[in-house]
Amino acid sequence: MLYGAYCRVSTEEQAKNETIDAQIDAIRAYFKKNNISVPKERWYIDDGVSGELMLRERPDGARLLLDAVEGKLTHLVVVRVNRIAREDFAAQEAFHTLKKCGVSLISLSEPFNYFEPSGQMMATVFSSFAAYDRATIKQNFADGKARKARRGKLPQGTIPYGYTVADDMSVKVNPDQAEVIKLVYKLYIEENMSLRAITEYLTGMGIPAPADFKGTWYRKHNRTGGWCEYSVNNILRSDIYTGIYPYKPPGQNPIPVPIPKIIDSETYFKARQIAQDKRKHYAPNEQYRTYLLRGLVECGTCHSAYVGTSSGKGRFAYYRCTKKKSDDMTCENPNINADLLENTVWEDLCNTFKNPQKLIREVSREMESRSLLISDYAAEISEIDKRVNEITQERKRLLDLYAKGITAENELVEAISEREESLDTLQSRKKLLVQQTQMQQNQQELVSTVMEIAREIKNIPDEADDELKMDLIKTLVDRVEIIPGESPKIRISYRISLGLFNECYLVR
Numbered sequence: 001m002l003y004g005a006y007c008r009v010s011t012e013e014q015a016k017n018e019t020i021d022a023q024i025d026a027i028r029a030y031f032k033k034n035n036i037s038v039p040k041e042r043w044y045i046d047d048g049v050s051g052e053l054m055l056r057e058r059p060d061g062a063r064l065l066l067d068a069v070e071g072k073l074t075h076l077v078v079v080r081v082n083r084i085a086r087e088d089f090a091a092q093e094a095f096h097t098l099k100k101c102g103v104s105l106i107s108l109s110e111p112f113n114y115f116e117p118s119g120q121m122m123a124t125v126f127s128s129f130a131a132y133d134r135a136t137i138k139q140n141f142a143d144g145k146a147r148k149a150r151r152g153k154l155p156q157g158t159i160p161y162g163y164t165v166a167d168d169m170s171v172k173v174n175p176d177q178a179e180v181i182k183l184v185y186k187l188y189i190e191e192n193m194s195l196r197a198i199t200e201y202l203t204g205m206g207i208p209a210p211a212d213f214k215g216t217w218y219r220k221h222n223r224t225g226g227w228c229e230y231s232v233n234n235i236l237r238s239d240i241y242t243g244i245y246p247y248k249p250p251g252q253n254p255i256p257v258p259i260p261k262i263i264d265s266e267t268y269f270k271a272r273q274i275a276q277d278k279r280k281h282y283a284p285n286e287q288y289r290t291y292l293l294r295g296l297v298e299c300g301t302c303h304s305a306y307v308g309t310s311s312g313k314g315r316f317a318y319y320r321c322t323k324k325k326s327d328d329m330t331c332e333n334p335n336i337n338a339d340l341l342e343n344t345v346w347e348d349l350c351n352t353f354k355n356p357q358k359l360i361r362e363v364s365r366e367m368e369s370r371s372l373l374i375s376d377y378a379a380e381i382s383e384i385d386k387r388v389n390e391i392t393q394e395r396k397r398l399l400d401l402y403a404k405g406i407t408a409e410n411e412l413v414e415a416i417s418e419r420e421e422s423l424d425t426l427q428s429r430k431k432l433l434v435q436q437t438q439m440q441q442n443q444q445e446l447v448s449t450v451m452e453i454a455r456e457i458k459n460i461p462d463e464a465d466d467e468l469k470m471d472l473i474k475t476l477v478d479r480v481e482i483i484p485g486e487s488p489k490i491r492i493s494y495r496i497s498l499g500l501f502n503e504c505y506l507v508r
Contacts (some may be wrong), residue, residue: 001036001074001075002042002073002074002075003031003036003042003074003076003077004025004038004042004044004064004067004073004075004076005031005038005042005043005044005075005076005077005078006044006045006046006047006060006061006064006076006077006083006084007020007023007024007027007043007044007045007046007079007083008023008045008046008047008049008051008058008083008084009023009046009047009048009049010048010049010050010051010086019460020045020047022079023079023083023166024045026079026108027077027078027079030077030108031399032079035303041068042072042073044060044061044063044064045060046058046059046060046061047472048091049061050086051082051085051086051087051090052086052087052090052156053082053090053094054085054090054094055084055085055090055093055094055097056093056097061094064076065097065101068097068098068101068103068410069101071101071102072105073101073103074102074104074363075096075103075104075106076103076104076105076106077106077108078105078106078107078108079108079109080107080108080109081105081110084105098200108430126472138189142249143249145247146247146249146255146256153170153171153257159171160238160240160245161177161181161210161213161235162174162177162178162181162235162241162262163259163260164182165175168345171245171257171259172260173260173262176497177213180202180207181235181262181263182262182263183202184198184202184232184235184236185235185236185263185267185268187201188271188274189267189270189271189274189455192274195229195232195236196229196264197231198232199227199228199229199231199232201489202227202232203226203227207227209227209228209231210231210234211226211231212226220486227313234464236271236272236275237272237275239268240259241261241262241263241268242261242262242263242264242265242268243258243259243260243261244256244257244258244259245257245258245259289308289310289317289338290320290466290467290470291307291317291338291342292342292345292346292469292470292473293306293308293319293342293345293473293477293480294307294308296473296474296477296478296479296480296481297319297481297482298479298480298481298482299321299323299331299333299481299482300333300335300481300482300484300491301321301331301332301333301484302321302323302331302484304321304322304323304331305321305322306319306320306321306322306336306482307320307322308338310338317337317338317339318335318336318337318338319335319338319341319482320335320336321333321482331379332484333482333484334484334488336482336488341480341490342469343471343478344490345480345490346469347475348492349472349473349476349477349492352494353476377433377436377437380429380433381430381433381434381437383432384417384426384429384433385430387426388423388426388427391419391422391423391426394419395419397418398412398415398416399412404458415465418430424485441507475495476494476495477494477495478490478493478494479492479493479494480492480493480497481493
């Protein structure tokens, strides 16, 4: 007879409590009592492996089944059948495979003969009890975590970066880490730094990374050895820093766990909007060519960004709508050949600014249509100033009446509030009028700018390199819109005037 032994423990905590050793000692005592000799290779030990896994998916479990199939095993000894599996399906598969290979299962705690019908029934019953026991334990753990979450305690998992847990299990802010989180948001929002630039800055400053607080095992297996873009992005994406830790118990509604706030919601959503805008104008990381219109091309159908991409290792370059790559395939606007689109935009830019008379006429016409309003603006501003002065005097009189006891406090508050609202409205209107007036007064400066640009472009050689073209396009072109139709055309909007754009047909 060829005997073997199988032992399993599901967690590292159980392993530390010597559960594996207890199983090994019990089986060795059985072998000694029955004068059975078992070589080392027929000891199958899965240390720290979950009983939910199929026996064939475990390291030594797979070796056990292979030996059974090859006839190297006739009897398998376990302490309890739940060491084979804690799930009904996994247990039945293991039992069926062992029986098919002619392996007799011996349980030290549950005496039965698996080759007999009663033994098969008993093995099934015991494995069902094990599955029920495990499910009950999981449910009790889940209920306990849910109760902890409802009390405002951190229910589970690793403590989020930026926080620490007090002795009473309440969540507190880690001041040093909180300052790092605020710094990350400041660099991303105010300094417009990329994830890579933030990562390099934090590393260069020698600031400890989240991985440095996760223990020696994590640092040993973390190849980056410090800050990485993934860590920075996690900080910018995580909404727990706004004061809510979302915990979702199994089979229950989410429980918002209130925790101290590190950043306000406005800052968080501003960072998310910046990330969304960057994704909108994201282009694939290809090295085959430079896309001169990157970030400028917009779909005239769905108003999503067109991005540059290629196929055939750069032989076929084109711009495509980002919606074409989405699952719903909502946009049917065609792909546009990259060379055709870029050449069309460059030629139109050169023609527009090398012959600036038409441009100047367009700008002047637009500005002259508004210049007639300058006198009206000035008159309205004068009336606003007059009314503001009147309201200021009324406020003083109301305060005098209240000081003399003639007006009640509630009447004073109501009257002052009405006049404050009027002042806010008038000041907002005045600010708008001043801006409109300033815009009209900049007409001559705008025309001079157009002439200066035209002189610069005339000096550009016809065979300008891509870097120079890209700089000029980024400076002068505001947007390139792909307009659908049988013969696709583009609308080029220039930054020099909000009302100036050219439409060009795309012809190969």
